[in-house]
Amino acid sequence: MALALGPASFLAATLFAAGALNILRSGWALVGFAGMLLQNGAFTAVIALRHAMNPPTEGLWNLHEALFSLNGTFLAIVMLGLSMGGLQAGLIRRWHATLGFTGAMLMFTFATLSIGLLGLLGWLMWVVWIATYGVTLIRVRS
Numbered sequence: 001m002a003l004a005l006g007p008a009s010f011l012a013a014t015l016f017a018a019g020a021l022n023i024l025r026s027g028w029a030l031v032g033f034a035g036m037l038l039q040n041g042a043f044t045a046v047i048a049l050r051h052a053m054n055p056p057t058e059g060l061w062n063l064h065e066a067l068f069s070l071n072g073t074f075l076a077i078v079m080l081g082l083s084m085g086g087l088q089a090g091l092i093r094r095w096h097a098t099l100g101f102t103g104a105m106l107m108f109t110f111a112t113l114s115i116g117l118l119g120l121l122g123w124l125m126w127v128v129w130i131a132t133y134g135v136t137l138i139r140v141r142s
Helices: 002-024 027-052 058-089 094-113 116-141
Strands: none
Touching: 002 027, 002 058, 002 116, 027 058, 058 094, 058 116, 094 116
16 A cells, blocks of 8 residues: 555656646746656655665665655755745745745755754655645646
8 A cells, every 4th residue: 555655646746846837837947846856756766775675785775865865855956946936926925935945945954964853844844835835726727
């Protein structure tokens, strides 16, 4: 069951980013979309490594951790690009963009310094940011 959620979440995230790109049609939105594609690729490899490590080996575990850190960088790119694009287009409010910028900063700091608590806080901000952005995109299309 857990394996089935990965592809579904990657599809949903890609459709979200493509929808934002379609509405915003800006360079910043393209940056955000590219970040989403990179995030999907990195996290696909993270999941594959988790399932391949039976038993865990040090080399595979180190690769897993490196890709997991890159995932934080790519999420930061998504939040930065789509927050800038949405703010410039007047699609999202300033508080929403600030949430995205703060989450991006935390995710990038986590990816750089490997401080787990910052990553968790950044990820929680990501969840609120993407859910709010998704609702905003649905309202625009209605």
